[in-house]
Amino acid sequence: MVAFQNDDVVHTTNHTHDCPEDFCKTGISELDLKLGGGIPTGNTVLMVGSSGSGKTTLSMQFLANGAKMGERGVFFTITEPLFKLTKNMENFSFYDKKMIEQGKVNIIDLRIISERLGLDAEKYSVEDASALLDVLKDIADELQVKRLVIDSITALCYRLKTNEMIRDFIFKLGSSLAAMGCTTILTSEVPPSGDGGIQYSKYGIEEFIADGIMYLSDVDRKGDLIRTLQLIKMRGTSHSRSKVALAISSSEGIEITPLLKSKG
Numbered sequence: 001m002v003a004f005q006n007d008d009v010v011h012t013t014n015h016t017h018d019c020p021e022d023f024c025k026t027g028i029s030e031l032d033l034k035l036g037g038g039i040p041t042g043n044t045v046l047m048v049g050s051s052g053s054g055k056t057t058l059s060m061q062f063l064a065n066g067a068k069m070g071e072r073g074v075f076f077t078i079t080e081p082l083f084k085l086t087k088n089m090e091n092f093s094f095y096d097k098k099m100i101e102q103g104k105v106n107i108i109d110l111r112i113i114s115e116r117l118g119l120d121a122e123k124y125s126v127e128d129a130s131a132l133l134d135v136l137k138d139i140a141d142e143l144q145v146k147r148l149v150i151d152s153i154t155a156l157c158y159r160l161k162t163n164e165m166i167r168d169f170i171f172k173l174g175s176s177l178a179a180m181g182c183t184t185i186l187t188s189e190v191p192p193s194g195d196g197g198i199q200y201s202k203y204g205i206e207e208f209i210a211d212g213i214m215y216l217s218d219v220d221r222k223g224d225l226i227r228t229l230q231l232i233k234m235r236g237t238s239h240s241r242s243k244v245a246l247a248i249s250s251s252e253g254i255e256i257t258p259l260l261k262s263k264g
């Protein structure tokens with residue numbers, strides 16, 4: 001495997017932010033506080049977590065809150081079919097069908113795009129990856145989106161044959177979106193923690209190319225699994241690295257609260 005260092009990527013956003021427009025607010029107040037204002041605009045963030053940890057919900061809430069702040073977003077789904085995704089999201093109060101109808105949040109099935117492009121469903125060639133990248137950039141450009149989600153990058157990486165292709169794809173996507181002032185969340189599926197050390201991505205490359213890592217996990221409290229969130233890195237901002245509790249509810253969507261220490 002090729003080893004990559006954090007500093008072999010050109011940082012376009014790695015400076016101290018003191019102006020609010022430099023941050024893309026998630027709209028989840030406690031999370032924005034932890035982030036020191038929000039995600040630095042133009043950053044590519046890897047949202048890592050095992051199955052059911054809240055990746056899809058948090059990234060959709062990020063787009064819905066963005067729409068309420070006047071920022072258009074696009075959600076590319078690969079793992080979940082569109083109808084299932086929208087059906088699940090309709091249970092949350094942050095999700096408003098009108099945002100979809102008005103084009104403030106756009107949900108696109110990436111499998112349909114790749115079918116239309118005539119790409120191999122299993123493995124992409126270098127040309128296939130490049131064609132897909134162009135389409136993603138064109139869509140982001142045409143819709144003038146400020147927020148973009150790919151759910152999940154793991155499923156997309158599975159179709160890219162080599163580590164170099166994965167690195168190239170994420171780097172080119174991230175830098176062109178950053179140039180458009182678009183902030184990106186890539187969800188990353190990993191096994192539950194405790195299965196032999198923390199792993200932030202399946203292929204071990206994605207985390208080095210991303211500007212930030214948001215890690216969703218669980219802690220066991222007397223047999224109760226409590227969801228947690230931790231910011232592992234976020235280039236361009238001074239942020240908290242403490243673990244906090246993450247709750248999911250229909251009325252609030254994702255909420256962040258302090259993780260109370262167990263009294264034994």
Ligand SMILES: Nc1ncnc2c1ncn2[C@@H]1O[C@H](COP(=O)(O)OP(=O)(O)OP(=O)(O)O)[C@@H](O)[C@H]1O
Nearest residue numbers: 049050051052053054055056057058091248249250
């Ligand atoms: N309306 C709801 N109210 C409270 N909790 C919910 C609600 N809908 C879903 N959940 C919880 O959220 C979990 C799913 O969250 P989400 O789909 O965002 O996770 P994920 O990390 O994307 O999972 P996956 O890796 O399977 O895609 C469910 O397993 C359930 O526990």
Ligand SMILES: [Mg+2]
Nearest residue numbers: 055056057151
């Ligand atoms: Mg999901």
